[in-house]
Amino acid sequence: MADDIPGFSNDFGAVYSDRVIIHANKGWFKAGKREEMSIAHITAVKLETARHLLGGVLLLILGLAMLHLGVFIVAIPMLVESVLLVAGWPVVTILGLGQNLKKSSGGIWQKTQAEAFVAAVRKAMAEDACSH
DSSP, X not given: OOOSSOSEXXXXXXXXXXXXXXXXXBOSSOOOEEEEEEXXXXXXXXXXXXXXXXXXXXXXXXXXXXXXXXXXXXXXXHHHHHHHHHHOEEEEEEEEGGGEXXXXXXXXXXXXXXXXXXXXXXXXXXXXXXXX
């Protein structure tokens, strides 16, 4: 490996001059698996927002019904979860050679981190393309 200090690092992974380490299959409540990919083998990187509108709307309706019935201990978590499902959360996808796909997601509060990670990977890809 060319260097041991990442040029960029956060909860989604680390970007070095020659490789990217992504926390693949990372989710809200799991750390994910640390996977390494060579910058030269990355063909695309994108940031998406995952949403579950139907589930969010259903939970909102059920939560409001529980709130109306006075069952606050059930209603409040349902309403919070409905907001999270509708608002969505960031999902970073890195596509490598041979359709090698790695995904990492985070909470809605981590969107800025996801954007910064994607920008760092794109910058490293551009620098790698210029060096060849």
